[in-house]
Amino acid sequence: DVKVTQSSRYLVKRTGEKVFLECVxxxxxxxxxxxxxxxxxxxxxxxxxxxxxxxxxxxxPEGYSVSREKKERFSLILESASTNQTSMxxxxxxxxxxxxxxxxxxxxSRLTVL
Amino acid sequence: xxxxxxxDSQVPVFEEAPVxxxxxxxxxxxxxxFWYVQYPNQGLQLLLKYLSGSTLVKGINGFEAEFxxxxxxxxxxxxxxxxxxxxxxxxxxxxxxxxxxxxxxGTRLLVSP
Numbered sequence: 248d249v250k251v252t253q254s255s256r257y258l259v260k261r262t263g264e265k266v267f268l269e270c271v272x273x274x275x276x277x278x279x280x281x282x283x284x285x286x287x288x289x290x291x292x293x294x295x296x297x298x299x300x301x302x303x304x305x306x307x308p309e310g311y312s313v314s315r316e317k318k319e320r321f322s323l324i325l326e327s328a329s330t331n332q333t334s335m336x337x338x339x340x341x342x343x344x345x346x347x348x349x350x351x352x353x354x355x356s357r358l359t360v361l
Numbered sequence: 362x363x364x365x366x367x368x369d370s371q372v373p374v375f376e377e378a379p380v381x382x383x384x385x386x387x388x389x390x391x392x393x394x395f396w397y398v399q400y401p402n403q404g405l406q407l408l409l410k411y412l413s414g415s416t417l418v419k420g421i422n423g424f425e426a427e428f429x430x431x432x433x434x435x436x437x438x439x440x441x442x443x444x445x446x447x448x449x450x451x452x453x454x455x456x457x458x459x460x461x462x463x464x465x466x467g468t469r470l471l472v473s474p
Contacts, residue, residue, distance in 0.1 A: 289367075337404055349395070353404050354402075355404050
């Protein structure tokens with residue numbers, strides 16, 4: 248079974264802190280994604296990556312950056328956390344190529360910024 | 362660019378009743394369509410997908426969906442729901458030549474005894 252592991256299920260941070268959210272997948276998937284989930288807004292794509300050291304902006308990249316130094320690991324970074332970044336963050340991975348869009352998700356990281 | 366509309370934010374239903382969760386999409390090109398389910402405090406998991414072929418797609422846990430190209434819809438159905446089906450359901454679409462999956466805003470299915 249594909250497993251996508253997000254290192255922290257719950258985090259509480261203060262405004263201005265730097266926050267790292269880590270995601271690891273064990274199925275050698277080329278593509279990795281970071282989504283943000285908010286009530287009534289569904290899932291919104293923050294960043295994605297098709298390969299190591301490669302990243303593409305999604306729909307809401309402002310205030311975030313990402314790092315993909317190894318194929319299995321995709322990190323989301325909040326350089327200076329703000330209260331409006333309080334949310335559920337979901338990491339996902341998928342096979343590369345033309346792609347069929349089937350994503351495998353982690354269990355999510357719920358971030359609260361005070 | 363493609364988009365997805367889930368008109369119902371919440372659908373209450375009694376146990377053993379049938380249910381339909383609606384999904385409409387817009388796209389100028391061919392698409393693949395998906396339904397994902399999210400149980401409380403968990404990530405999303407794939408329920409079913411339409412890539413090509415038969416327009417009636419069967420998924421896990423007794424769910425099925427029908428692709429209707431003329432109405433640009435992909436509604437999810439189950440003939441008899443169970444308490445354990447209480448979850449949030451997301452419809453998603455991807456352009457067949459593109460990598461980004463676009464999600465709807467979700468429908469919360471509430472099954473009561």
